[in-house]
Amino acid sequence: MILVTGGTGLIGSHLLFQLLNKSKRLRACYRSKDSINNVLAVFGYYSDNASSLLKKIEWVEADITDIVSLQEAFKDVEYVYHCAAKISFDPKDYPALVKNNIEGTANIVNLCIEHHVKKLCYVSSIAAVGHSINGGKVDENNEWSNTNVSVYGLTKHEAELEVWRGSQEGLPAVIVNPGVVLGPGFWNTGSGTFFKYASKGKKSYIPGGTGFVSINDVINAMIQLMESKVEKERFILVNQNLSYETLLKKIAPKLGVVSPTKKISFLALEIFWRIDWLRSNLLGKRRRLSKNMAKGLYKREVYSSEKIKKAIDFSFEDLDNAIDFCCTKFLER
Structure with missing residues (x-):
């Protein structure tokens, strides 16, 4: 049995679809039944049998901050993909971010150890990776610094420490640090806002840029890592380092609008x-x-994914094709 936390989010819903294609026994956590409709919508992008696929998942109402509700979710579980997290860059949300991202991850780690889970995959973020040195590329070895870090990045870094603590206690675990994940289905949050913003034909764009990766690459990397012998390692998942200007200029024409200038x-x-x-x-x-x-936009970090390429001979898909697919589904929504 495989448990997926955050199964109703962008990464979680796509992960469930891919695992179903591999005929895996799945259990997924949800906090609101209405959120399962998000999963149904995502499945519908890839299959004509979305409803029947959804029924193959064992859904459990559970909150990662509530040990009692999680106990039922962990029954007979062998592998765990921990995708659940609170995403916010508002300093006022710091207490909630601590509770969900740090304490929630600690709960998952503790239950993995208690239930002798064979392997844990934790979805972190490039927000939890150290800064570049002298303008070089950022990789998994860069030293962590709290300078100009978002409250989200701070809590994801601390959450990673909980996973490392678990690995020291005997839990096989891997961590992935995706860049901005481009995938369809959540147009009002995360990377979906780039498509929504571009669709309005806006004339302006913010400076700077970051690392981008397709949802398919994130899911494929996670599954391959879980099926490999790799453990006690973290991997940056970035296909291309793009400016926000370049990304919007890729999106806008596909949506039939003028690119920002x-x-x-x-x-x-x-x-x-x-x-x-x-x-x-x-x-x-x-x-x-x-x-x-705002300060973070002054310095554009460039990320390296050489480690994942070498560790499991991983190849990234064409990011332009992924962007085209998202644009198509955005127009069909």
Whole structure:
């Protein structure tokens, strides 16, 4: 039996689909029954039998911050993919991020040890990887620093430490650190917002850039790592390092709109994060741009995925094809 936490999210739902194609026995956690509709929608992008596939999954209502609900989920489980996490870059959400990302991961690790799970795959993020040195590429060996790190990155780093703690206690485990994951189905959050933003024909784009990877590459890497003898290792998953300008110029024509041409200045960003801070404190609104996020745009990190390529002879798919697929599904939504 395989357990997938965060099964109703972007990575979790695609992972479930691929594991079903391998005829695996699956159990997945959910917190709201309505969220299972997200999985049905994702399955529908790839299959005409989405409903019948969904019925093959054993769904368990469980919260990773609640040990009692998780106990039932872990019954007879041999392998665990821990995809569940809270994603927010708003400093006000730090306590919730700690509870979900750090304490929740500690619960998963402890239950894996208690139930003698054969292997754990933890989905972290490039936000939890150290900064580059002298402008070089970032890899798995870069030293961690708290400087200009988002609250999300801080908690994902601490969550990784819980996984390493578990590995020291005898739990076979691997960690993946994906870049921005491009995949269909969640257009109002995460990478989906790039497609939504581009579809409006916006004229401006933010400076900087980051590492991008397709959802298929993330899922394939996770499954291959779990089926390999590799353990006690972490792997950056980045196919291409792109500027946000380049990404939007790839997306916009596929959506039938004009690409943005005006770069938002760093001065404008400095003004905006201060106004955003004031707006949040006076009106209680969610932050859209924190100080650390704005500062992070000044320096563009370039990520290396050479380790995953060598470890399991992994090959990334054509990212342009993945972007085209997302654009097609966005227009069909």
